[in-house]
Amino acid sequence: MSMIMSEPAPIQDANTPAGMLEGDLVKRARRGDLAAYDELVQRYQQRIYATVYHMTANHEDANDLAQESFIKAFQALKSFRGGSSFYTWLYRIAVNKTINFLKQRKNKHHFSLNDIDFNAENDPDLVALTSDKTPFRAVGLTELQKKLNEALMRLSEPHRMVVVLHDVQGQSHDEIAEIMDCNIGTVRSRLFYARQQLQGYLAEYAKPA
Amino acid sequence: MNENDNNFTELKQLLKLKRHEVPPPGYFENFSGQVTSRIRAGEAGGQRTFAERLEAEVPWAVSFLRIFETRPGVIGAFATCVCLLLVSVVVHSSRADKAARLAMSIPSSTSVSGSPMASMAAPALMAASDSSGIIASTNPVTSLEPVSTLFAQPGSGSLFQPAGFGVPAH
Numbered sequence: 001m002s003m004i005m006s007e008p009a010p011i012q013d014a015n016t017p018a019g020m021l022e023g024d025l026v027k028r029a030r031r032g033d034l035a036a037y038d039e040l041v042q043r044y045q046q047r048i049y050a051t052v053y054h055m056t057a058n059h060e061d062a063n064d065l066a067q068e069s070f071i072k073a074f075q076a077l078k079s080f081r082g083g084s085s086f087y088t089w090l091y092r093i094a095v096n097k098t099i100n101f102l103k104q105r106k107n108k109h110h111f112s113l114n115d116i117d118f119n120a121e122n123d124p125d126l127v128a129l130t131s132d133k134t135p136f137r138a139v140g141l142t143e144l145q146k147k148l149n150e151a152l153m154r155l156s157e158p159h160r161m162v163v164v165l166h167d168v169q170g171q172s173h174d175e176i177a178e179i180m181d182c183n184i185g186t187v188r189s190r191l192f193y194a195r196q197q198l199q200g201y202l203a204e205y206a207k208p209a
Numbered sequence: 210m211n212e213n214d215n216n217f218t219e220l221k222q223l224l225k226l227k228r229h230e231v232p233p234p235g236y237f238e239n240f241s242g243q244v245t246s247r248i249r250a251g252e253a254g255g256q257r258t259f260a261e262r263l264e265a266e267v268p269w270a271v272s273f274l275r276i277f278e279t280r281p282g283v284i285g286a287f288a289t290c291v292c293l294l295l296v297s298v299v300v301h302s303s304r305a306d307k308a309a310r311l312a313m314s315i316p317s318s319t320s321v322s323g324s325p326m327a328s329m330a331a332p333a334l335m336a337a338s339d340s341s342g343i344i345a346s347t348n349p350v351t352s353l354e355p356v357s358t359l360f361a362q363p364g365s366g367s368l369f370q371p372a373g374f375g376v377p378a379h
Contacts, residue, residue, distance in 0.1 A: 034245050034248065034249065037245065037248070038241045038242075038244075038245050041240070041241035041244050041245070042240075042241045045237055045240045045241060046237060049232065049237075049240070053230070053232070054227055054230075059232060059233075062232075063232075066240075067240070067243060067244050067247065070244045071244060071247055071248055071251070072264075074244075074248050100275060103275075103278070104278060141226075144223070144226060145226060145230065148223060148224070148226060148227065163224065164227075167220075167221050167224040167225075168224055168225070168227045168228060195217045195220055198220055198224075199217065199220050202220070202223070
């Protein structure tokens with residue numbers, strides 16, 4: 001019987017920013033410790049960037065907005081009272097910044113989509129999706145990506161945000177309600193409406209199985 | 210909700226495709242460094258613009274101003290409200306001014322003793338004016354101005370009284 005040897009987890013010193021708990025990092029960052037804040041940025045950069053990117057469908061905009069969100073969060077750290085987690089608070093800043101940006105940019109969509117990584121072709125969900133039994137079988141992966149983004153951009157900002165946070169990023173209804181400062185019922189109804197809309201938009205090109 | 214979820218199975222699978230959209234390789238290696246260097250640059254040079262400072266210090270004002278950006282119709286409504294407010298303030302103040310002037314004005318032909326306001330305000334002054342010739346007025350400069358005859362005829366209704374220094378007889 002063979003045992004799968006997993007790589008040992010790196011030992012992290014609790015005195016270095018990498019080994020610290022989020023609360024300690026936030027306390028140090030509030031006192032102006034940029035090394036601590038750098039660690040916080042590293043912990044959340046991918047999620048924040050991804051959320052903004054899926055909302056804007058543009059890499060350059062996502063880069064600017066994600067960076068500005070982190071900078072604004074640092075400047076506003078003194079007003080962070082710890083009522084919610086730092087992560088939720090940071091998300092709220094990014095979401096508000098993105099929605100404001102999109103309102104100003106209204107009707108000026110220009111896609112500069114990120115490439116789909118090579119793992120996508122091996123993703124069992126996508127393999128199943130582009131198989132013969134689904135309406136998407138005749139569409140290539142890149143084209144599917146483009147159509148999907150076009151459909152997403154047709155949704156209103158709050159509806160798109162709910163879909164991105166729930167269906168793309170896998171956040172719970174509770175978390176989304178806290179991030180978007182609304183109740184769970186609103187999140188659920190927005191999600192249902194947004195999915196209906198998306199299905200309608202994508203049905204235009206999808207061929208029946 | 211589960212039934213609803215089942216209706217969207219394919220859509221949810223499709224949306225998972227988004228997870229495979231990734232930024233250029235090595236992008237996140239520099240990301241946090243860029244953020245901290247921008248923070249340092251901002252702190253060192255005090256490069257925060259007025260808008261940035263306003264946003265950090267008075268966020269409610271900025272969100273109020275953003276309403277104007279997103280809903281142009283609100284600008285018109287707000288401007289109309291401001292104009293109406295301004296007009297009503299001007300009208301109100303001019304009315305108040307007029308009323309005050311009316312209340313304060315004393316016709317030049319009316320004598321002081323005939324004015325009910327004056328008699329209520331300073332009855333002693335009225336009495337003095339009657340006897341000594343001082344003209345009472347609401348004007349503080351002229352109210353106690355003595356008439357020209359005050360010193361000319363010291364004996365007649367003068368404010369002065371002759372003082373006598375008699376030597377007591379022993």
